[in-house]
Amino acid sequence: MRISAALPLALALLASPAAAEVAAEIEHLPQPAGLGRLVRPDGRADAPLVVVLPDALGEDGRSEQYVDSLLARGIATLVLGLGEDLDSRPAALDPSAAPQAIAPVLAWAEEAGFPPGRTGILGFGLGGRAALLGSAGLPAAAIYPGCTGLSLPAHGPALVLQGDASAAGCDALPSRPGLSLHLVKGAGHGWDVPGAIWPSPGPLLPDPAGGERLRAVNDLHATLEAVEAVSAWFGEQLQALSAAAR
Numbered sequence: 001m002r003i004s005a006a007l008p009l010a011l012a013l014l015a016s017p018a019a020a021e022v023a024a025e026i027e028h029l030p031q032p033a034g035l036g037r038l039v040r041p042d043g044r045a046d047a048p049l050v051v052v053l054p055d056a057l058g059e060d061g062r063s064e065q066y067v068d069s070l071l072a073r074g075i076a077t078l079v080l081g082l083g084e085d086l087d088s089r090p091a092a093l094d095p096s097a098a099p100q101a102i103a104p105v106l107a108w109a110e111e112a113g114f115p116p117g118r119t120g121i122l123g124f125g126l127g128g129r130a131a132l133l134g135s136a137g138l139p140a141a142a143i144y145p146g147c148t149g150l151s152l153p154a155h156g157p158a159l160v161l162q163g164d165a166s167a168a169g170c171d172a173l174p175s176r177p178g179l180s181l182h183l184v185k186g187a188g189h190g191w192d193v194p195g196a197i198w199p200s201p202g203p204l205l206p207d208p209a210g211g212e213r214l215r216a217v218n219d220l221h222a223t224l225e226a227v228e229a230v231s232a233w234f235g236e237q238l239q240a241l242s243a244a245a246r
Helices: 064-072 099-111 126-133 222-245
Strands: 002-004 025-028 033-038 051-053 078-079 117-125 138-144 158-163 181-183
Touching: 025 099, 051 064, 051 099, 051 126, 064 078, 064 222, 078 181, 099 117, 117 126, 117 222, 126 138, 126 158, 138 222, 158 222
Parallel strands: 002 181, 051 078, 051 117, 117 138, 138 158, 158 181
Antiparallel strands: 025 033, 033 078
C-alpha cells in the first residue's frame, strides 16, 4: 500500500464557479438508492461519472466541494442519499450508504448513456466502506471510513483517506498494487461536515467501524487537501480507464 504525502491545496478548484453554472438534475434511481442529484459538465452524456455514497445519515451537503472539484475536471457526479423524496429524510441509516445500492445505480448509469468503463465510486464514512466493498474492481475512494475492521477490495484501484489523528488500525491494512492510503495531517473525523465549525462542538456522527459516535471537527485545510486528493485521483484513474477502453 502506498501512503501518499500531503498534496498541494487546491484553492482555485474549490473557488471555481463551475457547479453554479450547471443545473443539477434530480433522478429517481432504482432501490435502494432513492433519489439522486446528477451534475454533469456541459450536459455531456458521455462524461466520466463518479457515484457518491453518503455517510450513514444521508446527504448533508458535505459532498458539494468534491462535486465542484470533479466537475472542474470534466467529471460528472451522481450524489445519493437524498431519501425517497425531497420532503422526507430517512429516520435510520440511509439505505444508499450500503454496498447493495451500487449495482442498481451502475446499471441505471449505463442505461442513461454513461460509459460503463469510466465510472468510479466515492463514499463518506459508512458510505466509504460501502464504496470499497461494492466497487467490483471499479476505482473506489473512501473518506474517513475508519481503518479498524475495514474490508478492502481484492482488486481494482482504491483510495482511503483518513485523518492521522484517527488512524488507529491503518498501519495494519494489507498492501497491494493499486491501493493507496492518504493520511490527512492533523485531521480527525468529519473534517468537511457542515455545522462542525467552532464555536459549535460539531455533530456526533455514527462510527463507520461500529463504535461509539465520533465528534466531527471541521478543518478547512484538511478539506482542501482531501478534495484535491480525491478529484486528482479520480481524474487519473478514469482517464486511464478511458485509454484502456480504446
